[in-house]
Amino acid sequence: MRRVLCKGERLGLRDVTEADVAALHAVYGDPAATQHTPFTPRDLHEVTALVQQAMEAARAEPRRLYVLAVIDAEHHGVIGVARLRIEADHPHSAEIGFGLHPGQWGRGIGTDLVRLLLKFGFKQLGLHRIWGARSPANLPAQLAMLTAGMVEEGRIRHHVHTPHGWRDSIVHSALEDEWTER
Numbered sequence: 201m202r203r204v205l206c207k208g209e210r211l212g213l214r215d216v217t218e219a220d221v222a223a224l225h226a227v228y229g230d231p232a233a234t235q236h237t238p239f240t241p242r243d244l245h246e247v248t249a250l251v252q253q254a255m256e257a258a259r260a261e262p263r264r265l266y267v268l269a270v271i272d273a274e275h276h277g278v279i280g281v282a283r284l285r286i287e288a289d290h291p292h293s294a295e296i297g298f299g300l301h302p303g304q305w306g307r308g309i310g311t312d313l314v315r316l317l318l319k320f321g322f323k324q325l326g327l328h329r330i331w332g333a334r335s336p337a338n339l340p341a342q343l344a345m346l347t348a349g350m351v352e353e354g355r356i357r358h359h360v361h362t363p364h365g366w367r368d369s370i371v372h373s374a375l376e377d378e379w380t381e382r
């Protein structure tokens with residue numbers, strides 16, 4: 201698949217471009233939005249490099265990495281970023297990550313975003329398994345993934361190293377044959 205375009209009721213997903221750097225920095229550079237991520241807030245230079253890597257990855261064959269701008273369907277602005285990475289050794293399976301600008305939180309958009317990522321992965325990419333790992337303390341991510349139908353699988357101990365030390369992750373997953381679009 202070359203270019204991504206995936207539409208939901210309130211959101212859309214499309215490939216990131218250089219024009220999205222500022223909007224992505226508003227998420228990746230925000231202390232609240234990166235509170236539960238393994239990395240500290242990114243600066244503009246780092247986000248520019250991430251976008252360039254994402255655009256390069258979009259041209260790879262086979263394509264394994266999708267870094268997608270989350271678009272508000274009504275106002276057409278970029279309100280977040282989503283990531284889907286197909287595992288090289290297990291190409292039926294992909295890991296997702298997602299983040300919204302804090303100004304968007306608490307209105308069900310995160311849950312819609314997880315639903316849209318599942319729809320994209322299962323229907324457009326033909327994946328069988330989609331999983332995401334979150335910090336044990338990340339309640340909004342837990343609830344968004346559970347409500348979107350991603351069951352909790354278990355805990356990976358010391359999965360990531362953060363500026364505060366080792367951190368466990370809780371893994372959620374959805375399988376194509378148990379997933380229903382809602």
Ligand SMILES: CC(C)(COP(=O)(O)OP(=O)(O)OC[C@H]1O[C@@H](n2cnc3c(N)ncnc32)[C@H](O)[C@@H]1OP(=O)(O)O)[C@@H](O)C(=O)NCCC(=O)NCCS
Binds near residue numbers: 233304307334338
């Ligand atoms: C995770 C994230 C996308 C959720 O976005 P959101 O738009 O606020 O999510 P929703 O509004 O769909 O809320 C999901 C659930 O969390 C609950 N919730 C939201 N914010 C909350 C908070 N601060 N405290 C407790 N619960 C909260 C909602 O009530 C909802 O629960 P419900 O389904 O029982 O009603 C958003 O918090 C975010 O971008 N966080 C930073 C990046 C991140 O942590 N990404 C996840 C990596 S795994």
